[in-house]
Amino acid sequence: MVFDVFGTLVDWYTSISERARRIAARAGVELDAERLTVLWRGRYGPALDAVRLRQRPWCDLDQLHRESLAETLAELGVRLAEADQEELVAGWHQLRPWPGVPEALAQLRRLLPVAALSNGHIRLLIDLTRYAGLSFDTLLSAELAGTYKPHPAVYQTAARLLGLAPDRVVLVACHGWDLAGARQAGLRTAHLPRPTEWGPNAPARAVPEADITASDITDLVGRIALLATPASG
Amino acid sequence: MVFDVFGTLVDWYTSISERARRIAARAGVELDAERLTVLWRGRYGPALDAVRLRQRPWCDLDQLHRESLAETLAELGVRLAEADQEELVAGWHQLRPWPGVPEALAQLRRLLPVAALSNGHIRLLIDLTRYAGLSFDTLLSAELAGTYKPHPAVYQTAARLLGLAPDRVVLVACHGWDLAGARQAGLRTAHLPRPTEWGPNAPARAVPEADITASDITDLVGRIALLATPASG
Numbered sequence: 084m085v086f087d088v089f090g091t092l093v094d095w096y097t098s099i100s101e102r103a104r105r106i107a108a109r110a111g112v113e114l115d116a117e118r119l120t121v122l123w124r125g126r127y128g129p130a131l132d133a134v135r136l137r138q139r140p141w142c143d144l145d146q147l148h149r150e151s152l153a154e155t156l157a158e159l160g161v162r163l164a165e166a167d168q169e170e171l172v173a174g175w176h177q178l179r180p181w182p183g184v185p186e187a188l189a190q191l192r193r194l195l196p197v198a199a200l201s202n203g204h205i206r207l208l209i210d211l212t213r214y215a216g217l218s219f220d221t222l223l224s225a226e227l228a229g230t231y232k233p234h235p236a237v238y239q240t241a242a243r244l245l246g247l248a249p250d251r252v253v254l255v256a257c258h259g260w261d262l263a264g265a266r267q268a269g270l271r272t273a274h275l276p277r278p279t280e281w282g283p284n285a286p287a288r289a290v291p292e293a294d295i296t297a298s299d300i301t302d303l304v305g306r307i308a309l310l311a312t313p314a315s316g
Numbered sequence: 317m318v319f320d321v322f323g324t325l326v327d328w329y330t331s332i333s334e335r336a337r338r339i340a341a342r343a344g345v346e347l348d349a350e351r352l353t354v355l356w357r358g359r360y361g362p363a364l365d366a367v368r369l370r371q372r373p374w375c376d377l378d379q380l381h382r383e384s385l386a387e388t389l390a391e392l393g394v395r396l397a398e399a400d401q402e403e404l405v406a407g408w409h410q411l412r413p414w415p416g417v418p419e420a421l422a423q424l425r426r427l428l429p430v431a432a433l434s435n436g437h438i439r440l441l442i443d444l445t446r447y448a449g450l451s452f453d454t455l456l457s458a459e460l461a462g463t464y465k466p467h468p469a470v471y472q473t474a475a476r477l478l479g480l481a482p483d484r485v486v487l488v489a490c491h492g493w494d495l496a497g498a499r500q501a502g503l504r505t506a507h508l509p510r511p512t513e514w515g516p517n518a519p520a521r522a523v524p525e526a527d528i529t530a531s532d533i534t535d536l537v538g539r540i541a542l543l544a545t546p547a548s549g
Contacts, residue, residue, distance in 0.1 A: 196442050206477065206480075209429050209431075209478070213429065220442050220446065220455075222453075245442070246439030
């Protein structure tokens with residue numbers, strides 16, 4: 084069982100916007116922290132595309148976040164010192180988990196092997212899992228495939244490292260594009276909804292297609308407990 | 317901080333020889349289980365060399381163990397059914413930890429990030445850590461570098477994935493060849509002695525050179541606690 088991390092397990096919107104508000108207040112800079120957060124995250128997909136489409140070589144999220152933050156600040160007409168920008172970039176290593184996530188992962192690990200499968204690089208994931216108290220059997224990352232989800236190589240590399248046929252691996256994610264990529268690479272999929280991922284006022288999204296559609300993480304654990312044999316495989 | 321696994325954290329000699337004895341008794345085959353274990357493990361270095369020297373492409377330990385077991389059985393003139401041989405090969409996924417290891421790793425993880433750095437492939441390490449109750453921030457493996465320790469690429473790949481300069485990484489191992497490889501790749505080293513790694517009657521070995529020489533794992537934890545800052549880096 085592999086888990087997407089940003090959005091699915093941790094709440095980047097609240098964590099990053101609080102950090103932005105704090106940094107702006109300290110620097111005496113006027114800033115709409117929520118707007119910055121949403122615009123910054125909005126540049127995430129296009130930044131990954133450049134690597135996915137091989138328009139540039141592998142480049143980790145710290146560097147992509149650094150570049151897209153500078154672009155976002157320019158768009159907003161906000162000037163922020165380099166050290167403050169670095170503190171914002173580092174914020175992606177310290178995101179709070181959604182309620183119940185640490186407990187759910189611990190429960191699932193008693194049933195079967197559970198890994199992260201994130202676009203975050205291994206170092207970022209080490210920092211983030213330590214900060215958020217997330218426990219995995221191992222961390223799997225787009226970095227190990229040299230490209231980003233939803234490129235099929237990322238899911239295929241994960242299955243290969245787990246020593247499993249792709250259809251013996253379930254990806255849990257809140258994003259339709261991630262579930263679709265996993266399905267295309269032959270994995271099973273589970274949808275975990277995170278309606279406030281983009282903030283409390285974000286518009287509702289269509290429920291994406293998946294083999295399992297959980298109403299929340301407790302429901303997911305219950306369904307997996309029914310399916311999994313007690314011995315790990 | 318990265319840990320070698322076979323020999324350093326888990327006792328392959330006792331685990332494998334017990335399994336060999338059980339399988340031989342069940343099959344009604346006469347077998348010196350301790351001798352088989354030592355001869356089998358003795359073929360480990362040469363098997364890795366073939367990959368390290370690029371005489372053959374990457375090949376995981378299950379396959380290398382399978383081949384070297386067949387050679388060892390032939391050397392001993394012992395016939396064992398294929399299923400029994402596979403059960404022995406699978407034994408390397410289920411090795412018991414040395415006393416105090418699970419507790420020591422948990423203590424160290426409160427001080428700093430701790431990863432495995434093993435010649436075992438990721439799937440083997442997942443199975444082994446679950447079986448032995450070993451807890452890491454992530455699993456790093458020779459598999460991620462496509463060659464085996466002590467090739468410098470394995471240590472350098474580990475440092476790169478940890479996002480650290482090599483001299484900010486400490487390898488803990490009981491084997492001189494592993495510590496020497498790590499040192500050559502620019503890592504710091506800590507020696508943890510395992511005098512009965514090759515069984516209770518194995519001859520004493522010279523203490524290898526290392527930045528830290530611990531008398532046992534409790535001593536190692538104490539020394540790291542003195543060096544490490546409480547906040548993880």
